[in-house]
Amino acid sequence: MATINGTGAQAGEQIPPGKPMSMEQHMLDKGAQMLQSLMPIKHMNQHVCTFALYSHDMTRQIETHHYVTRVNQDFLQCAVYDTDDSTGHLIGVEYIVSDRIFETLPPDEQKLWHTHAYEIKSSLWVNPRVPEMVVRPELENLAKTYGKFWCTWQTDRGDKLPMGPPALMMSPQGAGIGVVNPVLVQKRDNKYNISSDALKSARVEIAEPEWLNPQADYWKQHHDKGDKLPMGPPALMMSPQGAGIGVVNPVLVQKRDDKYNISSDALKSARVEIAEPEWLNPQADYWKQHHDKGFAVEVETTEMKKRASFP
Amino acid sequence: MEGVNVSTHPEIPGEPTQTGTALLEKATATIQGFGPVNKIHQHLCAFHFYGHDMTRQVEAHHFCGHLNEEFRQCLIYDRPDDDGRLIGLEYIVSEQLFLTLPDEEKKFWHSHEFEVKSGVLFMPGVPGPIQRQDLEKVAKTYGKVIHFWQVDKGDNLPLGIPQVMMALTRDGQLHENLAKAPQQQALIMHMAGIISYDNT
Numbered sequence: 001m002a003t004i005n006g007t008g009a010q011a012g013e014q015i016p017p018g019k020p021m022s023m024e025q026h027m028l029d030k031g032a033q034m035l036q037s038l039m040p041i042k043h044m045n046q047h048v049c050t051f052a053l054y055s056h057d058m059t060r061q062i063e064t065h066h067y068v069t070r071v072n073q074d075f076l077q078c079a080v081y082d083t084d085d086s087t088g089h090l091i092g093v094e095y096i097v098s099d100r101i102f103e104t105l106p107p108d109e110q111k112l113w114h115t116h117a118y119e120i121k122s123s124l125w126v127n128p129r130v131p132e133m134v135v136r137p138e139l140e141n142l143a144k145t146y147g148k149f150w151c152t153w154q155t156d157r158g159d160k161l162p163m164g165p166p167a168l169m170m171s172p173q174g175a176g177i178g179v180v181n182p183v184l185v186q187k188r189d190n191k192y193n194i195s196s197d198a199l200k201s202a203r204v205e206i207a208e209p210e211w212l213n214p215q216a217d218y219w220k221q222h223h224d225k226g227d228k229l230p231m232g233p234p235a236l237m238m239s240p241q242g243a244g245i246g247v248v249n250p251v252l253v254q255k256r257d258d259k260y261n262i263s264s265d266a267l268k269s270a271r272v273e274i275a276e277p278e279w280l281n282p283q284a285d286y287w288k289q290h291h292d293k294g295f296a297v298e299v300e301t302t303e304m305k306k307r308a309s310f311p
Numbered sequence: 312m313e314g315v316n317v318s319t320h321p322e323i324p325g326e327p328t329q330t331g332t333a334l335l336e337k338a339t340a341t342i343q344g345f346g347p348v349n350k351i352h353q354h355l356c357a358f359h360f361y362g363h364d365m366t367r368q369v370e371a372h373h374f375c376g377h378l379n380e381e382f383r384q385c386l387i388y389d390r391p392d393d394d395g396r397l398i399g400l401e402y403i404v405s406e407q408l409f410l411t412l413p414d415e416e417k418k419f420w421h422s423h424e425f426e427v428k429s430g431v432l433f434m435p436g437v438p439g440p441i442q443r444q445d446l447e448k449v450a451k452t453y454g455k456v457i458h459f460w461q462v463d464k465g466d467n468l469p470l471g472i473p474q475v476m477m478a479l480t481r482d483g484q485l486h487e488n489l490a491k492a493p494q495q496q497a498l499i500m501h502m503a504g505i506i507s508y509d510n511t
Contacts, residue, residue, distance in 0.1 A: 014379075016378055016379065016381075016382040016404070016408065017381075017408060017411070018378070018379035018380055018381030018382050018404075018405065018407075018408060019379060019380040019381055020379055020380060021377055021379060021380050022380050024444075025377065025380055025445075025448075028441070028444055028445045029352040029353060029377065030352070031437070031441055032352055032353045032354070032434060032437055032441075032445070033352040033353070035436045035437050035438075036353065036354045036434070036435065036436045036437065037354075037391075037436070038351060038352075038354055038374060039391060039392050039393045039395070040372075040374060040386070040388045040390075040391065040392070040393065040395040040397070041348060041351050041374050041386070042393070043393040043395075044340075044345065044348055045336040045337070045339055045340035046336060046339045046340070046343070047339070047343040047344065047345060065347070067345060067347070067348045069397070070328055070332065070333075070336060071323055071325075071394075071396070072323060072325040072326060072327055072328055073325055073326035073327060073328050073329055073332065074323070074324065074325025074326060075323045075325050075468075077396065077397040078397075079347075079348065079386050079397065079400075081347040083346075083347070084344060084346050084347070085346040085347070086346050086347060086349065086350050087347075087378070088346060088347030089347075089378065089384070090347070090384035090385075090386070090400060090402075092400075093386075093397060093399070093400060093459055095459070095468075095469045097468070098325065100325075101324055101325060101468065104324070105468070105470070109470055109471070112472070127339055127343065128343060128344070129342050129343050129344065130338070130339050130342055130343060134335065134338055134339075135335070135339065137331060137332070137335060138332065138335050138336075138339075141332070148469065150457070150459055150473050152400060152402075152457055152473075153402075161382075161402070161404065161408060161411075161412065162402050162455060163412075163416050164416065164419075165419075165473070165475075166457055166473045
């Protein structure tokens with residue numbers, strides 16, 4: 001059955017596919033650039049690096065690079081990319097409004113937005129290369145804002161081209177399915193040689209907004225609810241693995257370890273002596289070879305066979 | 312029945328930018344890198360209409376950069392000046408790349424041939440002969456446009472859910488008698504399980 005999912009890029013495969021820029025195209029570009037003013041682009045004045053989660057699947061979390069234009073004291077518009085260098089893919093757009101503007105929106109509209117307070121105070125949100133002191137007044141302002149972020153290219157799942165309808169994104173939060181995988185954060189921190197933990201302590205002084213509108217971060221009120229009865233067809237499960245999407249969120253592991261007062265890390269060192277199997281059949285852990293593709297059971301209606309065949 | 316183009320430049324509610332904020336942002340603009348954005352080298356102007364309503368048409372200023380010879384990614388503004396509102400984006404691919412898309416996905420895309428040949432799509436400020444060279448390439452490409460801000464409705468904020476936009480593909484679609492225009496497959500987006508938005 002045809003789906004709108006990308007075929008998934010193999011490791012090292014180009015996203016997007018296509019021939020390298022020809023000399024002719026470079027010249028045309030340069031020509032245009034010299035003649036045209038490109039004003040809106042020149043008006044972008046901040047680079048913000050933070051994280052976002054897909055609202056329809058909060059386990060999918062991405063590092064984002066926002067190039068921000070401030071329109072007035074209460075409104076900003078951002079072009080969002082998946083990395084900060086010239087190969088960055090344009091993955092979406094985010095709008096940011098002050099709490100004052102947010103309160104004027106109809107409730108149905110508010111459900112599409114997310115809060116920024118946690119993200120900023122926890123230092124997931126940073127302005128690379130700018131000293132914290134310089135940017136602090138801006139952070140204090142932005143901590144009270146709300147954002148609406150549509151993602152139009154899901155490069156995190158390997159889509160080689162922008163596929164499907166836009167996805168609504170949510171912001172990181174402090175608990176539940178809103179927590180960003182620390183491995184992602186560490187990777188980002190290493191790149192910019194910063195420490196989110198250190199910044200977080202410094203940002204303790206940033207005032208919490210007095211009120212966070214409960215219509216925002218919609219999933220908090222309407223998610224995290226387990227199925228009350230066994231629903232739907234069975235879901236095929238996979239085992240944890242050491243890399244890629246097979247890695248279990250350390251937060252889950254910590255929670256389990258705390259419950260039993262054990263340390264997975266300590267046990268892991270002890271278990272080093274357990275022999276690895278000589279061979280792992282590649283048909284198992286199917287997703288590893290087929291680039292993170294799982295199996296979903298689908299149900300379709302069909303004609304019932306009403307007569308037994310004659311023996 | 313006439314097409315209507317009543318794009319208004321949204322007056323966003325809010326205070327003017329404070330001096331302190333402006334100065335701060337001057338600093339960040341100077342210190343930080345703008346890698347992906349520095350690749351934006353071209354300004355293209357065209358018209359889009361809503362996939363589900365051809366009578367609603369919007370002027371679209373594209374600011375485009377190449378990721379490679381066959382792929383451009385563009386930010387779309389309602390005006391090309393420093394007060395422009397970021398209303399959407401467009402991806403532009405070569406025909407070869409377009410043909411690799413699954414059929415279900417192709418429905419989101421539109422061809423550029425007519426727009427270029429009719430002169431509706433152009434590069435402001437660039438002399439004819441130079442424009443022609445690039446537009447010849449663009450004529451063979453396909454675009455996927457999503458708008459997030461319905462400025463033609465007079466929305467002063469980006470409300471609602473994203474809209475798939477289409478481009479002109481034959482005579483008579485721009486501001487003229489639309490009765491003869493072919494039915495475009497409407498792509499209505501709704502947020503399942505949260506709200507359903509009335510697009511009219």
